Amino acid sequence: MRLLKFVLTCLFFYLLLKAPGLFLGKPVPSSLIAMYMFFIVITVLLVMTITDDGAEKLFAPIRSLVEDPSKKLIRNVVFVVVPIVCGYAVYDSGEKKAPPTELRAVHPAPPAIVKAYGKTFDLASIGNPFRKAEKEDPAAFKAFVKEGSEVYFKNCFFCHGDKLDGKGHYAHALELRPLPFTGTDTIAQLQESYLFWRILKGGPGLPREGGPSISAMPAWENELTEDEIWKVILFLYDYTGNTPRSWS
Ligand code: HEC
Numbered sequence: 444m445r446l447l448k449f450v451l452t453c454l455f456f457y458l459l460l461k462a463p464g465l466f467l468g469k470p471v472p473s474s475l476i477a478m479y480m481f482f483i484v485i486t487v488l489l490v491m492t493i494t495d496d497g498a499e500k501l502f503a504p505i506r507s508l509v510e511d512p513s514k515k516l517i518r519n520v521v522f523v524v525v526p527i528v529c530g531y532a533v534y535d536s537g538e539k540k541a542p543p544t545e546l547r548a549v550h551p552a553p554p555a556i557v558k559a560y561g562k563t564f565d566l567a568s569i570g571n572p573f574r575k576a577e578k579e580d581p582a583a584f585k586a587f588v589k590e591g592s593e594v595y596f597k598n599c600f601f602c603h604g605d606k607l608d609g610k611g612h613y614a615h616a617l618e619l620r621p622l623p624f625t626g627t628d629t630i631a632q633l634q635e636s637y638l639f640w641r642i643l644k645g646g647p648g649l650p651r652e653g654g655p656s657i658s659a660m661p662a663w664e665n666e667l668t669e670d671e672i673w674k675v676i677l678f679l680y681d682y683t684g685n686t687p688r689s690w691s
Contacts, residue, residue: 445491445497445500445501445503446501446502446503446504446505448491449487449488449491449501452487453480453483453484453487456479456480456483456487457476457480457483460476460479460480461476508521549622550632550633550637551649551650552650553566553636553637553640553641554566554640554650555567557639557640557643557644559643559644559664559669560664560668560669564636564639564640566636566637566639566640567636569636569639570635570636571635571639571673571676571677571687572670572673573587573670573673573674573677574635574677574687584677587674587677588674588677588678588681590671590674591671591674591675591676591677591678591679591681592678592682594667594671594672594674594675594678595675595678595679598663598666598667598675599675601613602614602617602621602659602660603621603624604621604623606625607623607624607625607679607682607683608623608624608625609621609622609623609624610623613659617659618657618659619646619657619658619659621660624679624682624683624685625683626683627685630679630680630683630685630687631683631685631686631687631688632688633687633688634687634688634689635673635676635680635687638676638679638687639672639673639676641660642663642667642672642675642676643662643663643664643672644662644664645658645660645661645662645663646658646659646660646661646662647662648662
């Protein structure tokens with residue numbers, strides 16, 4: 444009966460760890476529970492096997508199950524039925540984890556209009572107000588790009604990477620990785636107004652086909668000014684040598 448006591452003790456601690464989640468809605472992370480349970484099981488085992496006699500009694504039921512000739516039937520049942528049940532449970536749970544049939548659109552269609560800063564932006568018609576300086580006043584343009592780089596290195600590089608390659612030091616922890624801005628298949632395919640919308644509204648502003656995963660991209664409308672967003676966009680294109688897509 445020491446074996447039963449052992450199981451019940453471990454179960455008691457397990458339920459204790461589960462209780463905050465069950466009753467207060469504040470679950471302990473399952474990885475933490477696994478870690479605590481590891482130490483709890485070891486500690487309980489240590490305490491219960493501290494004397495030879497105690498250890499003998501704890502393992503006696505297991506030993507008799509394996510060795511006692513009169514327990515042949517139970518033994519066969521345990522060693523045949525338990526693996527089959529476990530195997531079936533694993534097989535069964537695997538099936539339910541099939542990938543969602545719905546595909547995530549990496550660049551979902553933007554809304555027609557976006558509201559921010561007390562204004563309404565018509566995404567089809569707005570462009571980057573600083574873009575025209577590129578031809579008209581290259582010195583001023585350079586200064587805008589530099590300001591954009593400051594916005595980037597204060598706010599964005601943690602995730603998007605100091606080389607804009609999507610490999611920031613937080614990136615590996617995100618379920619939905621930031622895409623590299625370098626290369627010709629992300630921002631080079633997009634209009635600046637699209638980036639403006641994505642930076643303003645972030646992951647929370649994505650339409651349903653942006654799912655099913657959750658994007659960690661923050662919404663920046665309350666952190667950055669309109670000008671800062673347009674300038675960081677200038678920087679993203681300038682640094683990667685890409686040109687934004689335009690209607691023409
Ligand atoms: C907490 C991490 C994080 C930070 C900080 C962050 N981003 Fe993102 N960003 C993401 C992730 C993850 C994605 C990809 C998922 C998505 O599209 O929402 C993303 C997507 C984007 C996209 C869309 C790219 C595309 O190809 O559709 C743009 C543009 C962008 N970020 C710009 C920025 C800018 C500019 C900043 C700083 C002002 C910034 N991000 C800060 C995580 C972050």
